[in-house]
């Protein structure tokens with residue numbers, strides 16, 4: 469833990485009620501990892517000026533800083549250890565402005581996604597990025613991880629939504645680029661370095677977001693396809709045909725879909741499928757009225773059914789059925805409950821390679837140990853796959869082989885071993901291994917230039 473002298477000085481900087489230590493820090497919800505609260509000294513600044521004071525102090529005293537938002541990150545990027553200082557952003561939760569003429573929102577970094585979504589939807593607008601952790605994930609955390617989610621094929625990732633931002637850099641200086649426009653060619657785009665930096669280059673305090681139109685009524689359909697290639701073709705055909713009205717396109721392989729569906733007692737929803745080997749696609753489609761929606765979607769899908777390997781499809785008949793279909797997709801942790809000790813992966817694969825890639829990894833994993841199962845699902849629209857490999861048994865000795873089976877060859881086909889969850893401390897070694905050497909050198913150069921004392925979230929992205 470930090471020495472008492474530092475704790476006293478932190479209290480002098482931002483007040484006793486905003487510094488938690490001596491077990492108090494551990495009383496917060498650790499989120500996705502108990503190690504998020506490993507440091508046990510948590511400060512809750514209420515303004516950018518307070519963050520400047522904290523960071524200046526830490527830089528001077530060589531104290532490592534771990535910024536935290538909703539602690540929903542999935543790659544260990546918010547984990548901390550004794551001797552470090554957690555800067556918790558939850559008090560910086562003001563929606564500063566929603567400009568309806570420019571369709572732009574300016575928010576503090578600690579604003580939760582759902583809170584912003586709720587306010588925007590009253591005005592027919594949305595963030596353009598959505599994810600299942602919306603109730604806890606903060607805009608600052610989402611910018612720092614360059615979050616993607618289900619709408620990325622329509623609106624891009626956070627990188628594409630951020631028009632401007634403000635951040636406290638590791639030396640305590642404030643970087644301010646609060647543009648509200650899309651076009652601004654003014655030399656290197658420094659704010660893009662902070663997006664996806666996972667708190668290693670500074671603490672984001674304020675964000676300007678370009679907003680997207682809110683979706684109208686949506687209807688959900690569940691489609692079964694012969695394989696991933698036909699799933700990808702179905703996505704492209706639907707998209708070409710109905711364009712912006714295709715809101716989401718998600719994919720689940722059978723091992724995953726049947727495991728979550730049975731755990732939820734929703735196995736019946738998958739009975740329309742003709743073969744146990746079918747791949748499932750969930751699509752949401754925008755429709756003006758719920759009444760016309762079902763027949764519209766049914767007509768659309770029946771046109772596609774004879775084509776490209778769509779086998780069958782069902783349209784949700786009401787909101788309850790739609791929500792049950794989405795539960796099968798979103799309750800991914802049920803697979804971990806049934807088959808614990810798994811290894812998680814998050815890759816991007818070009819759609820034209822999807823089927824072959826998935827076939828290859830099944831064969832490679834089976835060659836390692838026949839008991840290993842692959843629970844595979846993802847955001848079909850952008851080729852982002854989430855995968856858990858598990859036999860239920862603990863097998864740390866197999867992890868390097870499993871990593872290689874999943875990652876080898878991905879770069880060569882134009883994919884990525886790290887799609888949307890970031891590098892954190894879990895994939896730092898893989899980043900070194902799977903990056904272009906010159907890119908990796910430049911990453912290190914940028915880090916050392918902006919944070920020469922290495923105080924900002926050390927051990928994340930980089931091994932040191």
Ligand SMILES: Cc1cc2nc3c(=O)[nH]c(=O)nc-3n(C[C@H](O)[C@H](O)[C@H](O)COP(=O)(O)OP(=O)(O)OC[C@H]3O[C@@H](n4cnc5c(N)ncnc54)[C@H](O)[C@@H]3O)c2cc1C
Nearest residue numbers: 537538539540541545606608609610615616617666667672
């Ligand atoms: C059920 C579930 C579903 C999910 N689905 C998706 C999904 O579809 N797509 C997706 O991309 N992710 C998804 N995630 C992962 C997670 O929600 C995102 O990574 C999210 O962006 C993290 O936000 P957070 O506020 O919780 O950040 P945290 O977990 O608190 O922090 C994540 C990283 O951001 C840094 N950070 C946080 N705030 C700041 C700040 N103000 N300034 C600088 N650095 C900061 C931290 O240091 C850390 O490196 C999911 C997670 C869960 C639990």
